[in-house]
Amino acid sequence: MVLQFWQKSFKMKPDPDILKILKSSEFASGLKQEKLIDVLTQGRHARLESDDILFSQGDPAVSCHLVLKGRLKLTKLHEQGREAIVRYIDPGQLTAAIAVFKGSEYPVTALAVGRTEILSWNRKIMVHLMFKYPELAIKLLEVAVTRLDEIQTRYLELVAEQVDQRIARTLLRIMKHGGIKTSAGIEIPFPISRQEMADYAGTTLFTVSRTLSVWEKKGWIKSGREKITITNVHALVLFSEIG
Amino acid sequence: MVLQFWQKSFKMKPDPDILKILKSSEFASGLKQEKLIDVLTQGRHARLESDDILFSQGDPAVSCHLVLKGRLKLTKLHEQGREAIVRYIDPGQLTAAIAVFKGSEYPVTALAVGRTEILSWNRKIMVHLMFKYPELAIKLLEVAVTRLDEIQTRYLELVAEQVDQRIARTLLRIMKHGGIKTSAGIEIPFPISRQEMADYAGTTLFTVSRTLSVWEKKGWIKSGREKITITNVHALVLFSEIG
DNA sequence: TCCTCTGTTTGCGCCAACGCAAAGACCTGT
């Protein structure tokens, strides 16, 4: 059924991965097939190269976006230089719901991690669709509330936990988002630097490096240049919870 | 017009303060009068004494709430003891939109600061209303997105700024929420302890105390037991921005 | 008025985490 959307929309062979993503995404669930297709058909498809910037913090927020393939990294910049990674947006996930509201600005910057495909709706279309299908608005609300819960949890972690515990959580989060199982353990399939880990965990590149070194000696992980494989998930999980 | 709701709903003399709040609230704006009244009429009115707990972190989320009078303090507890103040909910503001989604739990605890009046809707009613008035769902989405932006900003501050700068921001935030102008400066009209300030700023009672002492010597504030008056807003604002 | 309870201040010691610098590892293009 979603196939219909694909054919109508792109007039090319559907990518089976994307079809699967769409069907199981946070976005699609709760919308009846025909409605979903209507919604999807009105989105604009786009491809991004790695490191392309989809939108920048402070830009007028005009469109919200659904990731079909690849990944978006959302970062927020502080005047005093420091940058924080707010979250990654994985395939099937939606971002920038703020674009629905007139006069708003993107509060973060979105950058493609690897080649990325997205579907975008501008405000007018999205508002129209939400009036047509209230369940769509409710779905967006659900997404926003989920994001809210996540960041509140991380806020609390930042306040309550030690760096190494937070680094463990960060690593596990990245793993959950995109990790793939290999014979050696669970591997992060996209390049991630110490600096990025630091920006995600709210610490510095040095501290991350030191911490990962220790874990490598303990045999919990194997790491190289912008590459991490978790070899003892259990130990890491335990550590992330108990500290 | 909102008066109609009041009379129908409570069969008593409307509180002019509450009427004013309702009309100018984030919640009411964007809803046509008749629709607003319909929505309000279906809420359940309740009064809370100071320190009453409206809901607790982990409880099944059954209702969302609009504050009419008083204030709610939302806190989130970490297993390892520490507590963070997530935000205050002021008159006219809505909270716990999460209750709209089946099977979810409150991610925070809500406690009344002073005598507080609220209007509550359970899930079934709220979902029904959102289908009836899609603009209501969109309004809730706007609220959620606003909250999201706020906490992301505070998250970044926590990562990027020094304690005293964060304490300044905290003080200013509390001031903006409920501060009242007096001859001596702007006063926080509800009791707030050093511990609470610390939980809000993500630090400890001691650090807050030391910092406030310094500012008092500088003449920026005057403070007593659970009481703060800001006498030099400008200096504080500057400090909160530059550090 | 005094006593108690709860919140606040301040001195002191400490350490987790930062910041810098310099060396090392790895990757890419020529």
Added chain:
DNA sequence: ACAGGTCTTTGCGTTGGCGCAAACAGAGGA
């Protein structure tokens, strides 16, 4: 194979902010 760039590691010194303890100060009740 080498050069130049980028990312990572590690040692070392520094320090912001924490934690404890003890003294202090209002506020309310008996």
